[in-house]
Amino acid sequence: MKQIETDVNEKLIPVPANITSVLRGVWSMGALTAATNLKIFDALADGPEKAEVIAERCGITLAAARVIARALAGLDLLTLEPLSERFSLSEEAAIYLVSDQPLYLGHYIEVHSKIQSHWQSLEQVARSGEPVTRVNEEGDAQSFFPALAASLFAMNYSHASQVADRFQALIPEDRPFRVLDLACGSGVWSIPLAKESAGVKVDALDFEAVLDVTRRFTENNGVAHSYQYLAGDWRQVELGEERYDLVLLGHILHSEGIEDSGALLDAVTRALKKGGHVVIAEFVIGDCGTKPAAVAMFAINMFILTSRGCIFSQKELSNMLKDRGYENIEPLAENTSYEAMVLIGKKKS
Ligand SMILES: C[S@@+](CC[C@H](N)C(=O)[O-])C[C@H]1O[C@@H](n2cnc3c(N)ncnc32)[C@H](O)[C@@H]1O
Known part of the structure; x- marks a missing residue:
């Protein structure tokens, strides 16, 4: 030495x-x-x-x-x-x-401890290049996501209600406002919107085992009547053409990876009406690629738990939207110090 x-x-x-x-x-x-x-x-x-x-x-x-x-x-x-x-x-x-508070994070803390146990395998994953589980694939996802998705309701509710405030004025009175909550989990991104108006009609898409969780949350929040459910992998579910006013992508792109996120955005763009909006909630890394540290750590988490998960910078997400003909691409709030952000884009009319 x-x-x-x-x-x-x-x-x-x-x-x-x-x-x-x-x-x-x-x-x-x-x-x-x-x-x-x-x-x-x-x-x-x-x-x-x-x-x-x-x-x-x-x-x-x-x-x-x-x-x-x-x-x-x-x-x-x-x-x-x-x-x-x-x-x-x-x-x-x-x-x-x-x-006893509605946004109690105790369940998230429990799930987080379980995820933490997978980190013991990081050295092995680094050597083999093989994740310990592939929660982005249906078999593992069906057992991993129901508990996580339920616990994320409290985590994401603050941003989700800000999204509802942002779109409230766009809900028409004379026709339904059609929303696709893709990879909906608990339904947290659409529930505050559905609470705004009975005119909001939501298609909630996720694996069947997770949709049981969605049904529980929509019932508990008194909005179940506004929901229809689409079960399965988004790749296999027909999303249709120019059907939706708004598509919500809450924390799904990071487990899909770059290529599949592109394919997902292609399908979403087809499904959106002209002039409709997409909302992307993600953990976003700064342009330096290293900070916030919590997001750089999240990239390791994806490396351990998925076969192709990753993180994005705001510039990368914006470019993915620009390449697909979106305009008015902007974050929901400027300068937040929080690790997760929400990006909104409008499909050209
Ligand atoms: C991190 S959770 C986010 C849930 C919710 N959107 C939120 O932000 O709280 C990711 C969700 O995506 C779903 N998911 C993952 N891969 C999927 C796929 N290929 N097709 C449909 N849903 C998928 C999972 O079941 C899970 O509910």
Whole structure:
């Protein structure tokens, strides 16, 4: 091994801050998972409390309540008021981490832990070039997606309701507004739109096992009457020609890969009416190809779980739409720091 020069005149050796921060990422996930399972966020749902109350409500020791709650405050999921020594929920935790809230992410946290177990195989996948599973193919998809798709409802609801706001004004009064929610999962991208107006008529397409989840969510949200279901792989389902006013592609292109995403967009473009819109929700990498780091990590996730999945930059997605004759291509919101974005394009009239 090379000897480290310890000459004091040499330039200062940096501390390994990035490396330790990466290694301790799993601790953050462990703390969040345990706190959710122990119902620490539920214990604070009615207002700020001291560690003693958290300990009693969650059936854990006082020492555990103190260290876990402080760490969660360090992660900005709780806040600690120093004088009263009381912990309270951050706005995000109140919406997403309290178990009786409609957008509770507990199920997503469970599924995420399962996905995480596949990461143990990254070295093997890197050597063999073979993923551990191929969730982009029907056999594996039918067992993998029902739980994931259900858990993604809460993840995507905020953006999906912004999409509904954006299209509300385009819903005509004198005829149905036809929507194709392709790879619909829970139906999260179309449900807020269907809630806007009974004139919205949705064709929800996914594998049969996932459509059971879609039916559950459309019923629970009181919009089942606006839905028809198309079961199967999109490659085999007839999407028709100039049938839809809006096609929603929520987090599907990344598992299809570049070539098949092109074929999917060709089929979608045929199915859209002239002047209709496509909405693409995706994890989008910056033009540098490396940041946000979470998206670059997601590319590894695709490498482990699919046979051809990938990530896209906004420029790549925009070019795919431009090449197919779309105009007015723009993100739903500018400058969001979040890893997922929504891109909208209009098929030329
Ligand atoms: C990541 S989930 C996204 C679900 C939903 N659109 C959302 O954003 O929450 C991907 C969905 O695509 C579906 N899917 C994957 N490959 C498909 C295919 N070839 N044909 C139809 N659906 C597919 C999966 O079953 C799953 O529901």
